[in-house]
Amino acid sequence: MTPLLAQLTKYxxxxxxxxNIFTHLFGVPVIMFSVVCFLSRPPIDLGFAVISPVWxxxxxxxxxxxxxxxxxxxxxxxxxxxxxxxxxxxxxLPTTSWLLTSAGLFFGGWVVQFIGHYFEGRKPAFVDxxxxxxxxxxxxxAEFGFLLGLRKEVEAELTRISGPVYVRDLSTPAAPxxx
Numbered sequence: 001m002t003p004l005l006a007q008l009t010k011y012x013x014x015x016x017x018x019x020n021i022f023t024h025l026f027g028v029p030v031i032m033f034s035v036v037c038f039l040s041r042p043p044i045d046l047g048f049a050v051i052s053p054v055w056x057x058x059x060x061x062x063x064x065x066x067x068x069x070x071x072x073x074x075x076x077x078x079x080x081x082x083x084x085x086x087x088x089x090x091x092x093l094p095t096t097s098w099l100l101t102s103a104g105l106f107f108g109g110w111v112v113q114f115i116g117h118y119f120e121g122r123k124p125a126f127v128d129x130x131x132x133x134x135x136x137x138x139x140x141x142a143e144f145g146f147l148l149g150l151r152k153e154v155e156a157e158l159t160r161i162s163g164p165v166y167v168r169d170l171s172t173p174a175a176p177x178x179x
Contacts, residue, residue, distance in 0.1 A: 004068040005157050008142060011135045012162040013177050014125040019167060021143055023116030028140040029079075030109035036083040037102040040091035052091070054084055065138055071151075075141050119167075121174030 001009075015021055039054035058080045066073025090101050117124055125132035146155040159165070168174060 007135045008158050009161040011125045011132055011139045012158050014122050016165055017120040017168045018165050019119040020116035023112050024140050027109045027112035028136045030105050032137050033083050034102050034105035036087045037090040040087040
C-alpha cells in the first residue's frame with residue numbers, strides 16, 4: 001500500500017457515512033480557511049515582500065502532501081494559495097474583527113464536522129491520530145475529485161480497504177473500525 005493510500009484509508013475508516021463525508025466537504029475547508037486567517041497575522045516585512053506565519057505552515061503542509069502524491073500536492077497548493085490570498089482581506093480587518101471572523105469560521109466549521117460524526121456514529125479520526133488534522137483536507141480534496149470522476153483508482157482502493165460509503169441507520173450502533 002502506498003503512503004497516500006495508507007493515510008487516506010486510515011482517515012477514511014472514520015468517514016464511511018455519506019452524510020459525514022458531505023459535511024466534511026464544507027466543514028474542513030472552512031476550518032482550513034480559518035486557520036489560514038489566524039496565521040495571516042502578524043505581517044512580517046522583509047523589505048522585498050510581506051509574509052506572515054501562514055507561509056511557513058503552508059510550506060510544511062505542502063511538503064507533506066506532495067511527498068504523498070504529486071497531483072494531490074498540486075491540488076492542495078492551489079487551495080492553499082487561494083485561501084492565503086483571501087485571508088489577506090480578513091487579516092487586514094481591525095484586530096477584533098479579524099479574531100472574531102477567524103474564530104467564528106473555526107467554530108462553525110467544527111460544528112458542521114461534529115454533526116457529520118453524529119451521523120457516522122464515530123469520533124473524529126484526529127482523536128486517535130493527530131495527523132488526521134492534516135489528512136482531513138487531503139481526504140476532502142480526494143472525495144471532491146471522486147465526485148468529479150477523478151482518480152478512480154484511488155477511490156477504488158479506498159473503497160476496497162475501508163469499505164463502501166453508506167448511510168447508517170441512526171437507531172443502530174456504528175460498525176467497528178476495520179483493522
